[in-house]
Amino acid sequence: MSPSARTILVTGANGFIGRRLVARLAGDPHFAEARITACDIVEPALSPPRVERVAGDLTDPRFLARIVEDAPDLVFHLASILGGAAEAHYDLARRVNVDSTLSLFEALRRPDSPPRVVFASSIAVFGPPLPERIDDGTHPFPTMVYGAHKRMMEIALEQFSARGWIDGIAIRLPGIVARADADARQRAAFINRVFHAVAKGEDMVLPVTPEGTTWMISVPACIDSFVRAALVPSDRLGQSRAMTLPAQNVAFGDLVAALRAAFPESRSRIDYAPQADIVAQFGSQPPLATPLAESLGFLHDGDLPTLIRRALAESGA
Amino acid sequence: MSPSARTILVTGANGFIGRRLVARLAGDPHFAEARITACDIVEPALSPPRVERVAGDLTDPRFLARIVEDAPDLVFHLASILGGAAEAHYDLARRVNVDSTLSLFEALRRPDSPPRVVFASSIAVFGPPLPERIDDGTHPFPTMVYGAHKRMMEIALEQFSARGWIDGIAIRLPGIVARADADARQRAAFINRVFHAVAKGEDMVLPVTPEGTTWMISVPACIDSFVRAALVPSDRLGQSRAMTLPAQNVAFGDLVAALRAAFPESRSRIDYAPQADIVAQFGSQPPLATPLAESLGFLHDGDLPTLIRRALAESGA
Numbered sequence: 147m148s149p150s151a152r153t154i155l156v157t158g159a160n161g162f163i164g165r166r167l168v169a170r171l172a173g174d175p176h177f178a179e180a181r182i183t184a185c186d187i188v189e190p191a192l193s194p195p196r197v198e199r200v201a202g203d204l205t206d207p208r209f210l211a212r213i214v215e216d217a218p219d220l221v222f223h224l225a226s227i228l229g230g231a232a233e234a235h236y237d238l239a240r241r242v243n244v245d246s247t248l249s250l251f252e253a254l255r256r257p258d259s260p261p262r263v264v265f266a267s268s269i270a271v272f273g274p275p276l277p278e279r280i281d282d283g284t285h286p287f288p289t290m291v292y293g294a295h296k297r298m299m300e301i302a303l304e305q306f307s308a309r310g311w312i313d314g315i316a317i318r319l320p321g322i323v324a325r326a327d328a329d330a331r332q333r334a335a336f337i338n339r340v341f342h343a344v345a346k347g348e349d350m351v352l353p354v355t356p357e358g359t360t361w362m363i364s365v366p367a368c369i370d371s372f373v374r375a376a377l378v379p380s381d382r383l384g385q386s387r388a389m390t391l392p393a394q395n396v397a398f399g400d401l402v403a404a405l406r407a408a409f410p411e412s413r414s415r416i417d418y419a420p421q422a423d424i425v426a427q428f429g430s431q432p433p434l435a436t437p438l439a440e441s442l443g444f445l446h447d448g449d450l451p452t453l454i455r456r457a458l459a460e461s462g463a
Numbered sequence: 464m465s466p467s468a469r470t471i472l473v474t475g476a477n478g479f480i481g482r483r484l485v486a487r488l489a490g491d492p493h494f495a496e497a498r499i500t501a502c503d504i505v506e507p508a509l510s511p512p513r514v515e516r517v518a519g520d521l522t523d524p525r526f527l528a529r530i531v532e533d534a535p536d537l538v539f540h541l542a543s544i545l546g547g548a549a550e551a552h553y554d555l556a557r558r559v560n561v562d563s564t565l566s567l568f569e570a571l572r573r574p575d576s577p578p579r580v581v582f583a584s585s586i587a588v589f590g591p592p593l594p595e596r597i598d599d600g601t602h603p604f605p606t607m608v609y610g611a612h613k614r615m616m617e618i619a620l621e622q623f624s625a626r627g628w629i630d631g632i633a634i635r636l637p638g639i640v641a642r643a644d645a646d647a648r649q650r651a652a653f654i655n656r657v658f659h660a661v662a663k664g665e666d667m668v669l670p671v672t673p674e675g676t677t678w679m680i681s682v683p684a685c686i687d688s689f690v691r692a693a694l695v696p697s698d699r700l701g702q703s704r705a706m707t708l709p710a711q712n713v714a715f716g717d718l719v720a721a722l723r724a725a726f727p728e729s730r731s732r733i734d735y736a737p738q739a740d741i742v743a744q745f746g747s748q749p750p751l752a753t754p755l756a757e758s759l760g761f762l763h764d765g766d767l768p769t770l771i772r773r774a775l776a777e778s779g780a
Contacts, residue, residue, distance in 0.1 A: 236569075240565070240569075244561075244565070245562070248557070248561070252553075252557075283602075285600075285602065287621060287625070287702050287703075288618065288621075288622050289622055289625040289626065290622075291622070293622075294618055294619060294621075294622035297618050298615040298618050298619065301605065301611055301614050301615050301618070302611060302615065304604060304605075304611075305605050305606055305607075305608070305610075305611035308604070308606040309606065385604045386604075
């Protein structure tokens, strides 16, 4: 993929990240010449200049054929049935996360000029339970449907790339903070909510321990990572094209202290009532080393004050 | 899975290995009480007692539903589009090796009493090119369609097993010798043919070097491994359910010398004309360590004279 992509395709373009990514691409000078197709199952709400919005179902082969018709040279594949939903609706998750994703990769094969395909993967490829340490040598053993689907598609992306059919890169996203409208039914919603609780002076009970740790990047750091993934020169990518992104490994007690420092006037009271299953999945994430992604220029937010500032700057629905 | 399986399903039952596995199961006292369903796309030729033969296409959901109707408690999934054919017919390979295999695993989910599912995987999950050494910690990076499909299904099998939906084990098969009717169009056919050439006194040119090495087990060792995989107690299986089988790493010069010793009257002349691509894939396989499979009781043939004797004892079509 050259920085001068002419046609860009974004799937899942109406999602929390998808909308922000499309807006960023439309405004980024790297992609100033590109025509952008933003597709989602519902018609993407945002429509910056140069963006064509298309609504349709990736599990419909005709729709899939239509969105690759202009042979996009840069593709961001974000459409997915996420964690809890994938558990609750296995068959739908398989159709979207495996069948359609593999069909999309197949439809994008162009050995004469392989398109850069940026695939939104997830740290869900690791466990739960998580290993004691995660680095680029750690074997992913996904145990949830969502994580297994992401891992299977990483394998396909790496094989297609090894053959020169596509020029793929899969970035494993950690927790992304801090959406204001996080669905409270999602088990990880509390991680988003604590930012807003302290900012607004609301009380909250966290289902983890103060010492418990979780990996975080802000929404802007996430969008930066997608753009970075588009721009990594092909000759810098080897066999390993699925990589865990850098993230801060934040203890909840430290996060709350940093939030209080950022909002000294807040009278929010934060208590802890650890729940074993939540602690296991989101409140005891191990040390993380991401030398591969770092060597390619991926960055986390740097420090907690910056994370908090950026997380709350980009948190609206 | 208990050794007292009542219903056994074998897919790919008409293949070179499938036929021998069905015959072995029908005669093995471990499975004396079991009803065996042998299915393949053509009606399996062999029909020992207690074996029901069914012909049909695994890519047909009705056929798939039919073969799992009696809730088999032991399943051997051998049906697959193999290496060269998978490269030549990508779409068919995807339908059989991914879509139907995943659908079969799904149809077998039985959390109250998960069936033992033995999946025929392959060392094709590694490369080519192969890493400098392969052990249980080596990351598989499949570059061929066939190897990627096997690897994706290993991921699914491990996730389904972690959740208690099935009780799976994936065994990665090395080269299996020595079928007399090996299809000469297959790139690895020469490995089979050299056994028969020396035995029959025929001349042959090998496309590798005498120092070049390849992993081998005999057909009987392969069948033993499938039976072993059925009998490994569930509580001995952890997170890692995909494992490379023990194999002898044989130099072709040593193999030819051992064949001459076994057939001292043979006047066969064996020459070497190395072909780079064949050497890369089949004639320079690295040192192999398989402690996980060995700890579970899997064995290779032990030594070259035994390998040769067993390889030629079970080599007919």
